[in-house]
Amino acid sequence: MRQFRTLAMRVRSPEASAALTHAAQRIGLPVEQLPGDPAEVNGLHSADGVAWRAAGGYLTTLIAGGADVCLSGASPSWFAALPKDVTGRDIRLVSVGEAPDVVGPRPAVAKLADEKHPAFSAAWVRNADDLRNRLRTARLPADSTLIIMDHWLDLASSTASSPSAGTRSPGRPTWSRARSGARRCACTGRPGTTRRPPSSR
Numbered sequence: 001m002r003q004f005r006t007l008a009m010r011v012r013s014p015e016a017s018a019a020l021t022h023a024a025q026r027i028g029l030p031v032e033q034l035p036g037d038p039a040e041v042n043g044l045h046s047a048d049g050v051a052w053r054a055a056g057g058y059l060t061t062l063i064a065g066g067a068d069v070c071l072s073g074a075s076p077s078w079f080a081a082l083p084k085d086v087t088g089r090d091i092r093l094v095s096v097g098e099a100p101d102v103v104g105p106r107p108a109v110a111k112l113a114d115e116k117h118p119a120f121s122a123a124w125v126r127n128a129d130d131l132r133n134r135l136r137t138a139r140l141p142a143d144s145t146l147i148i149m150d151h152w153l154d155l156a157s158s159t160a161s162s163p164s165a166g167t168r169s170p171g172r173p174t175w176s177r178a179r180s181g182a183r184r185c186a187c188t189g190r191p192g193t194t195r196r197p198p199s200s201r
Contacts (some may be wrong), residue, residue: 080113
């Protein structure tokens, strides 16, 4: 596997940026903060061992300008299997039919695991009945899979990656790897930001 020498990143969330920087430092990987304008990126090349982390639009602008960057994403099952002491959250990967029973009487975050649907965006649900109503309205395919979490992640930028994360996943947070096939290997050292659930009244 290719040895990365630098993590080049552009992350809007201060919490996510700090977590990634901390994780990179733990494994001895220097961090280069990318400028706001992709056109100003100079001297960074995947061939030189640069691992990239930025929003999808930012990276595609770099690619359109000729940068050697390949995109990939961690699979939902990999994400759900991360230890709670890494994510700071209880994360479950379940079928549409199982989801209400998993949520039960408590508020939770519900989102599609690996797809987008205009009638079912990521959101807090107050309890199982609230989720059932949303599922009924959305009319999701029976084989759809949901991620259920007890807290929000910092959705501006997910902060975990793994050497095994390489499955293409349109619409999910973007990870990068060199064209040779070697993937980034920065792991978060702390959880992201949480958000309060809506009142259940």
